[in-house]
Amino acid sequence: MRNKKIAPGILSIQLLVLMSYSSVAMLILLSLYFKNLGGSPQQIGFLLGVFSLSAFLSRPFVGWLLSRYNPRKVVVAGLILNLIMTTMYLFIQELNWFVVFIRIFHGIGFSVFILAALLIAVLITREDERAYAIGVVSTGFMLPLLVVPFMGEGIIERFGFFSFFLCAIFLAAIPLLYGFFWKVKLPRFHEDSGVKSVSFLRLLRRRKICLIFFLTFVFEIGLSSSLSFVPLLAHEESPMRAGYFYTFLSLTAVFMRLYGGKRFIFWGSPKLLLPAFYFISGGGILIYFASNNILLGLSGVIWGIGVGILYPHLTALVVEGVAFREQGKVLSLFASSVDLGFAFGPLSFGWVSQYFGLKEAFIIFAFFIFLSSSILILWGKSSLFKKS
Secondary structure, eight states: OOOOOOOOOOOHHHHHHHHHHHHHHHHHGGGHHHHHHOOOOHHHHHHHEEEEHHHTTTHHHHHHHHHHOHHHHHHHHHHHHHHHHHHGGGGGSSSHHHHHHHHHHHHHHHHHHHHHHHHHHHHTSSSGHHHHHHHHHHHHHHHHHHHHHHHHHHHHHHOOOOHHHHHHHHHHHHHHHHHHHOOOOOOOOOOTTOOOOOHHHHTSSSHHHHHHHHHHHHHHHHHHHHHHHHHHHHHHSSTHHHHHHHHHHHHHHHIIIIIIIHHHHTTTTGGGGGHHHHHHHHHHHHHHOOOHHHHHHHHHHHHHHOOOOOOOHHHHHTTTTOGGGHHHHHHHHHHHHHHHHHHHHHHHHHHHHHHHHHHHHHHHHHHHHHHHHHHHHHHHHHHTTTTT
């Protein structure tokens, strides 16, 4: 075991991510509202997935912003767009192109915010501490899942969807107020006019970056599918509440990232990737057999082990050994794979569940994650374990 220190500014980034993602965590329950408006699993999957698809398509624009403007200003711009789009959910009365418009620009706003925040975390952290630092920052995604979905379900049941959306708006406003006064010291970027910038395509042709791109894509397909469709499964089974899954998933992931990242000497090693994918597959299989809150919570624990390991490790490994001036573009590629997986996951899961059933779709996706991760790591093993 060994203790690790957090770079100054990391905790403030974690707090900002936590506050911003609280609103998104509330809106995880949108599938219930869309179903209430008469949406089919395919329609719901499309509307959930278009959020991340728009974020994916906006990555080149976000990369351009970050290459020209202070990342802190880009963070605030993303938070402003998030608040505007969250407010517009109040005006949804039916599933039409207006909903698509909101989901598209909400996805862009969150894309702008999160990539800028992640770049700041990378810039202020040493490479040997990066997996732990990113793990700390990424707990901001997990902590809101402890209570926000439970709170959202209670608000919907007692007060209805209008109050539910008001709470989401309130949660989106808090990080914007904090962002106006937030300060972080960034290293200066020294441009070298004699060096030509490497293109996205050339970066993606590097085997290690390509491997992590596809591993992240597979990981996010599984994560987005479970986060989006567990509420529908729980409401089909009357004794179950989706909040148990979210709470135990987030508790376990936070424990892995904070305690494991600080204490385990092997934290940051690519050897942990394949076991983490197998934990996620096991969690998906257990969801298939879940018939009560105990099993649903246990599946969340198993999922949480895999989720707690994968995101910080994949993020740290993708920028390992990458030149300073290329890190923004590499992170943009990484974030693109996250968005693409989050977009494709609900779309494909909705289609599979339409034809094979909701429970059956979970086990189909579990075997997909198991097989695809095994094949990808076998293909790229030499580049993954070779220090750049």
